[in-house]
Amino acid sequence: MELKCDFQVHHPLGGASYVFEHDLINYILRKVKKDKIVISIGAQPNSSPHFGTLCVFSLAFSLASLIKSKSCKEVEVLFEVVDTAPSKTITVNGIKYQMDLKESNKMSESMNDFEEILEYYSKKNNIKYSIRNQNEFNGQEEIKNILSNIVNHEDDVKFLLDPDNGRLRMRCSCLECGLVDKEGINTVIKDNIIESFCPNHGEYKVDYMIESNRVEYNTPLRNLVRAIMYGIINDSSSYDYEIIRITGGDYAGFYQEELLYKASSILGYEANKLPMIVYCPQILDWSGAKLSKSLYVKEGAYQYLPKYVINYSYLRDKFGINGLDVIIDETKLWLNEPYRLFRNYSVYYFIKLFEERYNNGIK
Ligand SMILES: [Zn+2]
Numbered sequence: 001m002e003l004k005c006d007f008q009v010h011h012p013l014g015g016a017s018y019v020f021e022h023d024l025i026n027y028i029l030r031k032v033k034k035d036k037i038v039i040s041i042g043a044q045p046n047s048s049p050h051f052g053t054l055c056v057f058s059l060a061f062s063l064a065s066l067i068k069s070k071s072c073k074e075v076e077v078l079f080e081v082v083d084t085a086p087s088k089t090i091t092v093n094g095i096k097y098q099m100d101l102k103e104s105n106k107m108s109e110s111m112n113d114f115e116e117i118l119e120y121y122s123k124k125n126n127i128k129y130s131i132r133n134q135n136e137f138n139g140q141e142e143i144k145n146i147l148s149n150i151v152n153h154e155d156d157v158k159f160l161l162d163p164d165n166g167r168l169r170m171r172c173s174c175l176e177c178g179l180v181d182k183e184g185i186n187t188v189i190k191d192n193i194i195e196s197f198c199p200n201h202g203e204y205k206v207d208y209m210i211e212s213n214r215v216e217y218n219t220p221l222r223n224l225v226r227a228i229m230y231g232i233i234n235d236s237s238s239y240d241y242e243i244i245r246i247t248g249g250d251y252a253g254f255y256q257e258e259l260l261y262k263a264s265s266i267l268g269y270e271a272n273k274l275p276m277i278v279y280c281p282q283i284l285d286w287s288g289a290k291l292s293k294s295l296y297v298k299e300g301a302y303q304y305l306p307k308y309v310i311n312y313s314y315l316r317d318k319f320g321i322n323g324l325d326v327i328i329d330e331t332k333l334w335l336n337e338p339y340r341l342f343r344n345y346s347v348y349y350f351i352k353l354f355e356e357r358y359n360n361g362i363k
Pocket residue numbers: 174175176177178179198199200201202
């Protein structure tokens with residue numbers, strides 16, 4: 001089969017693209033009460049950022065810049081570094097332990113790329129940014145009560161957050177060697193205490209009412225805790241800013257409805273007070289699946305595509321850092337004409353944009 005294409009781009013309206021066809025910014029501005037807005041993005045810095053991440057980050061800066069130009073608000077971007085993601089996994093006695101990224105060299109290498117991109121987007125959009133790791137996020141005072149509330153409702157939310165096993169995936173790494181009981185097999189949460197086991201150093205305990213900064217989660221639980229924390233900040237006069245999140249479109253829909261909004265409701269947090277999440281269009285392969293960095297790395301997928309649509313290091317090799325301008329222009333366009341925002345784009349759409357900018361002849 002030969003894939004055919006007429007290069008005509010259509011934007012059929014439906015759902016949010018119908019409702020927000022011409023304007024999203026004024027809708028956002030009507031909802032935000034405070035004078036300062038923080039736009040939050042997150043990623044696991046385990047390699048050079050993949051193409052989808054470049055789009056998410058650019059969309060955050062484009063949104064910040066557009067809000068700033070249409071209001072008197074101060075707007076910044078916050079990069080929440082998910083340094084508690086695994087850098088490697090080992091199995092001891094049939095139990096999986098992970099070593100966090102924060103303990104590995106892999107993270108410092110890829111953070112150079114992340115910082116280079118943030119710096120570039122920041123300058124191009126005249127928007128400041130800051131970087132925060134999980135330790136700082138979880139060290140916030142309010143986290144303690146959020147965790148306590150979740151633990152008290154464990155039976156009500158555990159199958160929402162971990163449908164296969166019904167385990168509350170709240171865990172802490174061993175202070176001695178950094179290993180974490182990834183699936184919580186030997187982790188017991190009782191009142192305020194998280195009891196865990198290290199294959200090298202034996203049992204250890206963490207009281208999250210004292211050391212909440214040491215707590216780590218699986219992705220659904222982290223998503224829930226983060227949303228609740230942002231909601232509390234947005235609703236509190238003790239904080240002079242409100243947070244809006246930007247994340248990839250693969251999290252939109254069923255995932256958030258079931259794992260975030262229903263879980264929050266069970267815990268007694270109003271959905272209306274959770275932060276707004278703007279989803280970035282996904283970049284899809286020929287079959288309509290999102291481009292996956294790990295499939296490329298582990299299984300050699302996408303050999304038929306130019307490498308620069310895989311990750312930032314290839315893009316920089318090909319075009320220099322200015323190659324990011326193609327993405328910046330596109331994410332600005334999505335926000336200026338938001339009927340373009342509430343949909344996904346094929347990787348070929350982006351290849352065409354790069355070819356138009358750089359006069360064809362790209363392999
Ligand atoms: Zn240990």
